[in-house]
Amino acid sequence: MKIIAIYNIKGGVGKTATAVNLSYLASLDGANTLLWDLDPQGAASYYCRIKPKIKGGGKKLVEGKIDIDEVVKGTDYENLDLLPADFSYRNMDMFLQSTKQPLNRLNKLLGPLAEEYDYVFLDCPPSISAASESVFTAADILLVPTIPTTLSLRTYKQIMHFLKQQNTGHAKVLPFFVMVDGRKKMHRLIVQHPPSFMPTLLKSYIPYASEVERMGTHRAPVAIFAPGSKAAGRYQSLWNELRPQLW
Amino acid sequence: MLHNQHSFVIPENQGVIELVSSLRKNFSVRLLAETVNKRVFYDTFDWRLYKNGSVLEQHNEGSSRKIYWREGRQGKLKIQLGLSKVPYLASELPAGEFRQQLHSVISVRELTPRVRLKIKRQSLAVVDNNEKIVVRLYIDKYLYQPSKTRAARALGNRLTIVPVKGYADDYSRVEASILEMKLPPAQDNMMKLALVAKGVSAGEYSSKLNILLDPDMPxxxxxxxxxxxxxxxxxxxxxxxxxxxxxxxxxxxxxxxxxxxxxxxxxxxxxxxxxxxxxxxxxxxxxxxxxxxxxxxxxxxxxxxxxxxxxxxxxxxxxxxxxxxxxxxxxxxxxxxxxxxxxxxxxxxxxxxxxxxxxxxxxxxxxxxxxxxxxxxxxxxxxxxxxxxxxxxxxxxxxxxxxxxxxxxxxxxxxxxxxxxxxxxxxxxxxxxxxxxxxxxxxxxxxxxxxxxxxxxxxxxxxxxxxxxxxxxxxxxxxxxxxxxxxxxxxxxxxxxxxxxxxxxxxxxxxxxxxxxx
Structure with a gap:
């Protein structure tokens, strides 16, 4: 089982869209895939038409008092399951701190699912906190969607600095550009000449596209309602590039 | 993701449209894609899995390949292998419980494809008020095709109900409704039927001599x-x-x-x-x-x-x-x-x-x-x-x-x-x-x-x-x-x-x- 966390401190960079689209494409390959919506806003759950609620509450789940497998829900796609969000996840840091080994907690919770799933995608909330550190410890891949702007690059540097300082986990950090707007000169320049502090940058990038926004209307991955669209193709390219890194 | 499904035989005289109409009386049923899938059944040359009462199946559905090891008359799922290809030998698997289990049945023998089936599948979904799929249904037409040039032979139709994780109550309701239709449960696994069509009797190989001699024979x-x-x-x-x-x-x-x-x-x-x-x-x-x-x-x-x-x-x-x-x-x-x-x-x-x-x-x-x-x-x-x-x-x-x-x-x-x-x-x-x-x-x-x-x-x-x-x-x-x-x-x-x-x-x-x- 490989754990892929889609993470960025910044909000609104397309983490959820990435998590939903990539987990769907992984499931389409025949891989048993779980998407864990860790964001209390529950957008990934919404996209999957699943109520963002954990029966018994998020606290009990984190404390291991609920069997994680019991709260997993099947999505509309055969090999893709979802562990829904819960509004109580806003207190995730507190829940984790009440456990013995907060850093290892997510890893431990996912342990029993190792036999069942090939991939677990974590749709992380936009923050840097104890919960993020637990994500860093559990993840094999930290996928960082980054908008090609000065401020976003600065944020990426902050993440890298934080990871270096904390020295937690073994995750391979893979940034990639999102919401790339070809009309904007800065976007074009950064994509064409990526900064040297991003040596693991993925070649694939996601353009700014209305199809991605329409996921909320269709409540489905782009490839379902706009299979021939540019955005669907770019997510597929991203997955094709990412997949070999998971073997 | 592991689940056991419930299959029924659709009698020859029962039309698929009729069946879907009856379901629609109680549920919101959506017709999904029609696909053609393949299923390959594996066993050793001397039928060790068959003799053990189990079946190893590879499902080819689109680009997805999955391998299931089932056992018993109802084909209860024993394990779904996290592999996309059936190994030739048990020793090719990573060390662990499954390798041990498989080795205890097939020992050093090689797994080979014994029979192949084509399945024309009409997928259906029971959806809830949010249009969320809560139960899947498959109407499968099983075909045995001896070769590309020879005509396929129909082996029968089956209805399979597949639960969606987290929607057990919906599954129970759909299952109860189908049970009311008095469809016979599918008991024989499809491998047996395919082998009959192929003219092969499973388990027939023996390396023993088994020669019957008449004492007075020259x-x-x-x-x-x-x-x-x-x-x-x-x-x-x-x-x-x-x-x-x-x-x-x-x-x-x-x-x-x-x-x-x-x-x-x-x-x-x-x-x-x-x-x-x-x-x-x-x-x-x-x-x-x-x-x-x-x-x-x-x-x-x-x-x-x-x-x-x-x-x-x-x-x-x-x-x-x-x-x-x-x-x-x-x-x-x-x-x-x-x-x-x-x-x-x-x-x-x-x-x-x-x-x-x-x-x-x-x-x-x-x-x-x-x-x-x-x-x-x-x-x-x-x-x-x-x-x-x-x-x-x-x-x-x-x-x-x-x-x-x-x-x-x-x-x-x-x-x-x-x-x-x-x-x-x-x-x-x-x-x-x-x-x-x-x-x-x-x-x-x-x-x-x-x-x-x-x-x-x-x-x-x-x-x-x-x-x-x-x-x-x-x-x-x-x-x-x-x-x-x-x-x-x-x-x-x-x-x-x-x-x-x-x-x-x-x-x-x-x-x-x-x-x-x-």
Whole structure:
């Protein structure tokens, strides 16, 4: 089982869209895939038409008092399951701190699912906190969607600095550009000449596209309602590039 | 993701539209895509999974490939393998519980595709108020297609309900509604139906002789029947022996050759002398080609056990030995395959088959050709049994390995004669005899294997320049010697068991008195 966390401190960079689209494409390959919506806003759950609620509450789940497998829900796609969000996840840091080994907690919770799933995608909330550190410890891949702007690059540097300082986990950090707007000169320049502090940058990038926004209307991955669209193709390219890194 | 599904047979007179309409009375049902999928059923050549009551299926659905191991009449899911390709051998799987489980069923045998099905699937979904899928339904039309050019044969339609995780209540409601339709539950797995369509009976392969002889049958006719069955087993195992991945094919092939030679040599004066000599030479040549391959196969299987007693450093040092053995095996296998693929081999086998199949009598029949087979069997078995006793009684603690090797060969001849003629004697008597023989033969077989394995390692040491490897090999030889000593010390007891007065009386009754009292 490989754990892929889609993470960025910044909000609104397309983490959820990435998590939903990539987990769907992984499931389409025949891989048993779980998407864990860790964001209390529950957008990934919404996209999957699943109520963002954990029966018994998020606290009990984190404390291991609920069997994680019991709260997993099947999505509309055969090999893709979802562990829904819960509004109580806003207190995730507190829940984790009440456990013995907060850093290892997510890893431990996912342990029993190792036999069942090939991939677990974590749709992380936009923050840097104890919960993020637990994500860093559990993840094999930290996928960082980054908008090609000065401020976003600065944020990426902050993440890298934080990871270096904390020295937690073994995750391979893979940034990639999102919401790339070809009309904007800065976007074009950064994509064409990526900064040297991003040596693991993925070649694939996601353009700014209305199809991605329409996921909320269709409540489905782009490839379902706009299979021939540019955005669907770019997510597929991203997955094709990412997949070999998971073997 | 693991789930058990519930399948029903859709009777021929029940239309699919009608079925969907009935479901729509109670549920919101959405028609999804229509797809064509493939299913491949795997088993070993000798149907070990089938005999174990399980099925290994590969589902090809679009670009997805999944492998399921199911068991029981209802095809209950045992495990879904996290693989996209069925392994040839259990040993190819990563170490773990599943590898152990599979190995306990198929051992060293190779998994091969036994039958392929095409499935035309209409997927349906029961959705809730949010248009969220809560239960999946598949209407599958199963087709067996013998080849691309031949028409597919319909095997029937099935309805399968698949739960969606987290929506158990919806599943129960849909299931209850379908149960009300009184559709018969699907009990036979599809592999069985496909095999019937293919004209293959699952589980039918056996490497046993199972020859039914009439006691009064002329010996020539009986011997030809035995030899023909042995040829059939050889043929069944030829392709697998050439591939060489599953070592049991070669084993069965080789045993058939040995039995053929034994029949030609032991059952004397039945076939014309020129025929006996010609084919004895031919099968002797073939047997010699199989010897190094089989010896190395058995050694490689055993090597894991031999290594267990060594430390990890010594185990690593044995790598050159493993490589040498693998290379030697590959060379021996190559020679063997070259022979099997030769025109001369094919011609010999063809002529042998023609000869055994012909009912023409020789102009100058051999002296025993027309004798009733039971008389000849009694004489031959009793004679070789006496010879075995004579050789066995002469074995002492000081006897050399060669004498034990000769004794082993004599007991093998005896065992083979019993197998050839077992239908002429009461089953219980034959069973008692073979049971008495088993312990002794195991002991002699183990002595032989240990001896051969020590010779293999010694041969490697002679040409090895790696000091660490030589040192580790010497440890193995030491361990083999200890094992040999122990097994040798057990021989006397094994032999005494076999040669007991009780057994002797029973064997006399079987081979002297039984037919005399007819």
């Amino acid at each position: 010996a020539e006719q009986a011997l030809k029947k035995i030899l023909l069955r042995l040829l059939e087993i050889m043929k069944q195992n030829t392709a697998g022996s050439i591939t060489g991945r599953d070592i049991e094919f070669m084993h069965h092939y080789r045993v058939s050759i040995r039995k053929t030679r034994s029949a030609l040599k032991q059952v004397k004066g039945v076939l014309p002398q020129d025929i006996s000599e010609k084919y004895n030479n031919f099968f002797s040549m073939l047997g010699k080609l199989t010897n190094p391959v089989r010896d190395l196969d058995v050694f490689l299987v055993q090597l894991e056990n031999y290594q267990q007693d060594l430390g990890s450093a010594a185990q690593q040092a044995l790598q050159p030995l493993c490589e040498h053995l693998m290379q030697s095996r590959a060379e021996a296998q190559k020679k063997f395959v070259e022979e099997l693929k030769s025109a001369e081999y094919r011609e010999n086998i063809k002529q042998w088959c023609n000869y055994l199949g012909s009912s023409e009598k020789s102009d100058t029949p051999a002296e025993n050709a027309d004798r009733a087979v039971y008389k000849l069997a009694d004489e031959l078995i009793w004679e070789i049994y006496q010879q075995a006793l004579e050789q066995g009684n002469a074995i002492t603690a000081d006897s050399k390995a060669k004498e034990l090797h000769e004794l082993r060969k004599t007991f093998k001849k005896l065992r083979y004669l019993i197998e050839f003629f077992r239908s002429l004697y009461p089953t219980t008597m034959v069973r008692e005899f073979t049971q008495a023989l088993t312990g002794l033969q195991d002991n002699l077989g183990e002595l032989n294997d240990l001896d051969v394995h020590a010779a293999i390692v010694r041969g490697f040491i002679k040409q090895c320049t790696d000091e660490k490897a030589v040192k580790a090999c010497k440890k193995i030889i030491k361990s083999l010697k200890n094992q040999l000593h122990k097994t040798r010390s057990e021989f006397a007891a094994c032999y005494a068991d076999f040669a007991s007065a009780d057994n002797h009386n029973r064997f006399r009754e079987m081979f002297i008195d039984y037919h005399a009292s007819r």
